[in-house]
Amino acid sequence: MTEDEFGQLFADHYGAVLGYGLRRVDAATAHDVAAEVFVVAWRRLAAPPEHPRGWLLAVARRVLANELRRRQRLDRLHQRLADAQGDPPVVVGAPADDRLAEALARLSAPDREVLRLVGWEELDAGEAAEVLGCSRAAFRVRLHRARRRLEAQLRDPAPGAPGPGTGPPRALATPRHPVQQRSPR
Structure with missing residues (x-):
């Protein structure tokens, strides 16, 4: 699609796309949705479709759905934060929180x-895939394995950091080849 063709597509259909958004959300969001629709059109259209208005409104529907999902996630986050404000403050450095943070830190970046993605982003x-x-x-396999590794990290303390009631790992407790000391002469 040439710049002139895109300009004509924009001129012919921007009002319809903006109107679609205005009938569903506030004006600022509708303008953002319309702008995103034409960004998608610029990137994806090699040639205008036979019925560009329908295609553009379908893109607007998906962009708007994504925006509404984003807002719902944000609202849920705000609600969780508001609920947490009403509860007694959490003691920073509580053992369970530290253990979880340390266990997560010991996992690989992909895990x-x-x-x-599942726990924080709620995807x-x-x-998430x-x-x-x-x-x-593939994502489900990765998630299953990451959860198993996190569980193992929570169950087994990091090397050099014995957990409650546990001694050092067996390999560290008993050397394989004890060093014999010579008696002084």
Whole structure:
């Protein structure tokens, strides 16, 4: 699509796309949605479709759905924060929190990312797979393995940091080849 063709597409259909947004959300968001629709059109259209208005409104629908999902996630986060404000303050450095933070820190970056996408970003397997650029099945396998590794980190303390009631690992407790000391002559 040439710049002139895109300019004509924009001139012919911007009002319809903006109107679609204005009937569904506030004016500022509608303008953002319309702008995003034409960014998508610029990137993806090699040639205008036979019915560009329908295609543009379908893109607007998806862009708007993404925006509404983003807002819902943000609202849920604000609600969780408001709920937490009403509760007694959490003691910083509580053992469970420290253990979890330390266990997460010991995981590989890919394992941490998989767990964060599900736990922090609240994405389902399909959405998280899209973020990582893998299949849903591959993501589920990664998530399962990351959860197992996190569980192992929580169960077993880091080397050099014995947990409650545990001694050093067996390999560290008893040397394989004890060093014999010579008696002084």
